[in-house]
Amino acid sequence: MSGSARWVAFDTVRAVHTSDAYANLLLPREIAKAGLSGPDAGLATELTYGTLRREGTYDAILARAAQRPVDAIDPAVRDALLIGTHQLLATRVPPHAAVNETVRQVRQAVGKSASGFANAVLRRVSERDLESWISLLEADARSDDERLGLRHSHPVWVIRALRRGLAAEGRADELEALLAADNAAPSVTMTALPGLADIPVDATRTPLSPIGFRLAGGDPGPVVTAAGGRIRVQDEGSQLAALALTRVMPVRAGERWLDLCAAPGGKTAVLAAEALAGGAVLEANELSPARASLVRDSVAGVPMEVPVSEEDGRVRAGRGRYDRILVDAPCTGLGALRRRPEARWRKQPADVPELSSLQVELLSAAVDALTPGGVVAYVTCSPHLAETAGVVAEVLRTRDGLEELDARAAVSAVATASVDLPAQADGSGRAQLWPHRHGTDAMSISLLRRR
Structure with a gap:
C-alpha cells in the first residue's frame, strides 16, 4: 500500500476538519x-x-x-483512526496492513504514546465487519431517523430535510435510495x-443534458486542457439549470444577462x-476576489468579454437592467453530498435561517433588476424546502408583477430524454433534480418572470 497515498488522505481530512477546507x-x-498517479491517486481519493x-x-x-466519546480523542489521532476504520470495514486492504500502517502514521504524526491506543482501538474495530457494527449501533438508536443516520451516515436533521423534500413530490418512500446515492462516488460528467466545442466521438452522451458526456475513463485533465476551457468537468444538473x-424563451440579439453569484x-x-x-451580452459577479478569479478562468475559453465584478450581489444587481439573471445562491450544499461529503457534517440546522434570509435578499434584488418580460432563474444545490420553495414563495409574496414559470417544463424541453419531475405539493413550477x-446533484430550479 502506498504510504504517500495514506498521507495525502490524512493531510486532506485534517485540513477539512481544522481549516474548513x-x-x-x-x-x-x-x-x-x-x-501520485494511477492506483496510488485512486487510493488517496478512496481513503479521503x-x-x-x-x-x-x-x-x-x-x-x-475506544470506550470514550470521540471528542475525548486527540483530533489528529481521531482522523487517522477514521481512515484506518474505513480501510478495515469498507476496502480490500488486508486488516493487518490497515492496522499496522495506521499505527505507524499515528506514531509519526502524534507520537509513540498514542500508537498503543490506536493499535488497541483498531484491533477492536477489526473484530466485526461493517454490517455487524451497524446492527450493534442500531440496537441502541433512539428513533428510526437515528437508525437511518447510523446506517447511511447522515445527520438526523439532514435526513428529515431530505424526507420533506421528497415528500413535497409524494416520493418520501425514495429516502433510503437517496441516502445510498449520497454515499456513492459520482461518475465524472x-x-x-x-457552439464552441463538440462532444468527442468516443464519449458517451449523458442521458439528459444535450451538452453533457462522459469519457470512457482516465484523467479528464488532458481533455480539458487540450480544449482550451471549451470542454470542462460539470455536473449534468448544473448544465440543465443554466440551459433552462x-x-x-428565444434569445433576442442585444439582451443583457447577469450571473449574480457566479463562482x-x-x-x-x-x-x-x-x-x-444568441447575440446577448453577459456580466458576472462574485463577492469573493479569490472565487471571482475562478470565474474569470472559467470563461476564458469563450471568445467574448465577460466582465466579472466583485460586489455584494444584493447591491450589484441594481446596477443595471437585465433580461435574464441567474441567482445560483449560496446554500447548505445538501444536494452535492456525493461530491462534497463533508458538507453534511459542516452545516447545522441553525445555518439554514441565515442562508434563506440571504437567498431571499439576493433573489429580491435580482427580480427588481429585471426588464419587463425578463426572467430570473433561482438555483440552489440543495433540496431543503426552506432554501427552495420557501425562498421563492417569500419573494412572490413581497414583489408585485411577478409570475412563476413552469421550470419542470423548461427542463424537460431542454433535456434529450424524458425527465421524471413530479409536481410539487405547493403547486409551484419548481423543478427538483x-x-x-x-444521476445529478440535487439541484432545485425555479423560474420567475417580470410581467
Missing part, C-alpha cells in the same frame, strides 16, 4: 504535490472521500471501540460548451457560450 478542491492539489462520507458511522464505531434559463464559474461558462450564440433518480 473543501476536499474536492484540496485533494487534487495534494495528489499532484505528492506526485470514503472516510468523509462515512464519518458519522465511523465515529460511532470508534466511540464503542463533462460538458462541451454549446437560456432556452426558456466557481461552470454555469457562467455555459451562459457565456449561449449568449455568444435528485442523485438517486436523475
Whole structure:
C-alpha cells in the first residue's frame, strides 16, 4: 500500500476538519504535490472521500471501540483512526496492513504514546465487519431517523430535510435510495460548451443534458486542457439549470444577462457560450476576489468579454437592467453530498435561517433588476424546502408583477430524454433534480418572470 497515498488522505481530512477546507478542491492539489498517479491517486481519493462520507458511522464505531466519546480523542489521532476504520470495514486492504500502517502514521504524526491506543482501538474495530457494527449501533438508536443516520451516515436533521423534500413530490418512500446515492462516488460528467466545442466521438452522451458526456475513463485533465476551457468537468444538473434559463424563451440579439453569484464559474461558462450564440451580452459577479478569479478562468475559453465584478450581489444587481439573471445562491450544499461529503457534517440546522434570509435578499434584488418580460432563474444545490420553495414563495409574496414559470417544463424541453419531475405539493413550477433518480446533484430550479 502506498504510504504517500495514506498521507495525502490524512493531510486532506485534517485540513477539512481544522481549516474548513473543501476536499474536492484540496485533494487534487495534494495528489499532484505528492506526485501520485494511477492506483496510488485512486487510493488517496478512496481513503479521503470514503472516510468523509462515512464519518458519522465511523465515529460511532470508534466511540464503542475506544470506550470514550470521540471528542475525548486527540483530533489528529481521531482522523487517522477514521481512515484506518474505513480501510478495515469498507476496502480490500488486508486488516493487518490497515492496522499496522495506521499505527505507524499515528506514531509519526502524534507520537509513540498514542500508537498503543490506536493499535488497541483498531484491533477492536477489526473484530466485526461493517454490517455487524451497524446492527450493534442500531440496537441502541433512539428513533428510526437515528437508525437511518447510523446506517447511511447522515445527520438526523439532514435526513428529515431530505424526507420533506421528497415528500413535497409524494416520493418520501425514495429516502433510503437517496441516502445510498449520497454515499456513492459520482461518475465524472463533462460538458462541451454549446457552439464552441463538440462532444468527442468516443464519449458517451449523458442521458439528459444535450451538452453533457462522459469519457470512457482516465484523467479528464488532458481533455480539458487540450480544449482550451471549451470542454470542462460539470455536473449534468448544473448544465440543465443554466440551459433552462437560456432556452426558456428565444434569445433576442442585444439582451443583457447577469450571473449574480457566479463562482466557481461552470454555469457562467455555459451562459457565456449561449449568449455568444444568441447575440446577448453577459456580466458576472462574485463577492469573493479569490472565487471571482475562478470565474474569470472559467470563461476564458469563450471568445467574448465577460466582465466579472466583485460586489455584494444584493447591491450589484441594481446596477443595471437585465433580461435574464441567474441567482445560483449560496446554500447548505445538501444536494452535492456525493461530491462534497463533508458538507453534511459542516452545516447545522441553525445555518439554514441565515442562508434563506440571504437567498431571499439576493433573489429580491435580482427580480427588481429585471426588464419587463425578463426572467430570473433561482438555483440552489440543495433540496431543503426552506432554501427552495420557501425562498421563492417569500419573494412572490413581497414583489408585485411577478409570475412563476413552469421550470419542470423548461427542463424537460431542454433535456434529450424524458425527465421524471413530479409536481410539487405547493403547486409551484419548481423543478427538483435528485442523485438517486436523475444521476445529478440535487439541484432545485425555479423560474420567475417580470410581467
